[in-house]
Amino acid sequence: MDNNRRKFLKMAGATALAGIGAPAVVQLTASPALASSSAGHGAAAGAHGEAGHGEEAHSGIRLGLLIDMRKLYGKPELIDKAINACNKAHNVPKIDSKKSEVKWIWKTPFPNAFPEHSHYHYPKQAKDNQFPVLCNHCDNPPCVRVCPTKATFKEEETGIVAMDYHRCIGCRFCMMGCPYGARSFNWFDPRPYIEEYNPSFPTRMRGVVEKCTFCDERLARGEEPACVEAVKETGAFVFGDLNDPNSEIRKILDKEPTIQRKPALGTKPSVFYIV
Amino acid sequence: MYNKRIVIPGLAVFVLFVTFPFWYNGLSAGPVPKLELPPGGEKECVAPVSEMRAKHMKLLNQWRDEVIREGKREPITVGGKEYIKSLQLACMECHSNKEKFCDECHVYVDVKPYCWNCHISPAEIEAKNKETH
Numbered sequence: 466m467d468n469n470r471r472k473f474l475k476m477a478g479a480t481a482l483a484g485i486g487a488p489a490v491v492q493l494t495a496s497p498a499l500a501s502s503s504a505g506h507g508a509a510a511g512a513h514g515e516a517g518h519g520e521e522a523h524s525g526i527r528l529g530l531l532i533d534m535r536k537l538y539g540k541p542e543l544i545d546k547a548i549n550a551c552n553k554a555h556n557v558p559k560i561d562s563k564k565s566e567v568k569w570i571w572k573t574p575f576p577n578a579f580p581e582h583s584h585y586h587y588p589k590q591a592k593d594n595q596f597p598v599l600c601n602h603c604d605n606p607p608c609v610r611v612c613p614t615k616a617t618f619k620e621e622e623t624g625i626v627a628m629d630y631h632r633c634i635g636c637r638f639c640m641m642g643c644p645y646g647a648r649s650f651n652w653f654d655p656r657p658y659i660e661e662y663n664p665s666f667p668t669r670m671r672g673v674v675e676k677c678t679f680c681d682e683r684l685a686r687g688e689e690p691a692c693v694e695a696v697k698e699t700g701a702f703v704f705g706d707l708n709d710p711n712s713e714i715r716k717i718l719d720k721e722p723t724i725q726r727k728p729a730l731g732t733k734p735s736v737f738y739i740v
Numbered sequence: 741m742y743n744k745r746i747v748i749p750g751l752a753v754f755v756l757f758v759t760f761p762f763w764y765n766g767l768s769a770g771p772v773p774k775l776e777l778p779p780g781g782e783k784e785c786v787a788p789v790s791e792m793r794a795k796h797m798k799l800l801n802q803w804r805d806e807v808i809r810e811g812k813r814e815p816i817t818v819g820g821k822e823y824i825k826s827l828q829l830a831c832m833e834c835h836s837n838k839e840k841f842c843d844e845c846h847v848y849v850d851v852k853p854y855c856w857n858c859h860i861s862p863a864e865i866e867a868k869n870k871e872t873h
Binding site: 556618620622623627629630631656659661662664665666667668669670671685 | 804808809857864
């Protein structure tokens with residue numbers, strides 16, 4: 466090695482030049498690619514942001530439920546009928562404890578279901594009646610976003626927010642994420658609390674979170690969800706594809722004023738109510 | 741070799757200790773499990789016996805993923821018979837005695853599949869639904 470001061474200074478100068486010049490070179494050569502990718506992100510974010518209100522972003526089939534409360538006022542037994550049909554179809558345990566109870570579809574007072582609509586002097590019939598509530602199968606479901614194992618996920622073909630109990634690790638992030646309280650945790654083995662087994666559906670085990678799945682197992686057999694079928698004769702529950710302009714549910718939605726639970730959160734629920 | 745006196749007996753003791761389960765049982769693996777074949781007399785399954793014996797767990801996982809995650813719930817047809825992709829609704833139709841079919845081998849090889857934490861066997865269904873009536 467015969468490095469001397471002159472050689473060292475030459476090397477240092479060249480290195481400094483390369484160091485200063487490098488960002489410029491990178492910017493020149495890579496700018497189109499960078500620009501397009503950042504634009505892509507921007508567009509995606511924009512679409513998501515706008516999707517909070519108004520037009521739906523989901524295309525294809527998006528199953529939804531419309532609950533016409535006008536047909537249920539003063540008839541809580543009809544709501545109970547729907548709830549019992551669901552509990553029976555899905556082996557939902559009956560646990561008498563606010564902390565441990567398991568709910569797929571249940572009754573709740575108007576201000577709890579619709580805090581954004583419970584202003585002074587809201588209709589008396591809404592005050593006097595309980596409202597059936599269930600998983601909203603949101604188009605922008607927070608529970609899916611927080612699930613670390615993708616145990617809960619959006620079925621692309623139907624828009625259903627489905628559960629894969631095989632994958633659930635019981636972390637309960639989804640229960641924190643869900644603004645509707647539609648998810649229940651199995652603090653213990655639910656089997657002793659199930660009154661009678663439906664032989665064609667499994668139970669759940671200790672340590673998983675469960676919720677309404679819009680009866681995707683029944684839909685696959687060409688049947689309607691259990692709650693819809695239970696009160697079929699009243700027409701209070703209307704189930705169908707929200708994206709099909711000719712579906713029964715869509716025709717009612719186009720005509721009647723409906724409300725949703727906590728729409729301002731931007732979760733875009735698929736369950737609608739006529740109050 | 742250093743410390744021959746300690747190392748060699750030590751090795752011998754180690755080997756004996758590790759092989760304890762084998763010689764303790766007299767080098768026999770115990771009676772081979774006898775499965776109860778379908779009480780209904782079905783002879784055909786969704787795959788040949790050897791394949792089912794070796795790979796039923798993989799098939800069940802595949803069915804599970806197809807049905808739940810991919811939405812492919814349509815039944816499969818094998819040998820002119822339709823089977824839905826379900827442990828509880830298809831397998832148990834023929835192999836209706838979980839205790840004498842599934843458990844027989846699983847207990848023998850000491851595996852604990854967690855299928856039955858959620859899925860319910862015909863015997864469990866019968867026991868529960870009898871007690872409520």
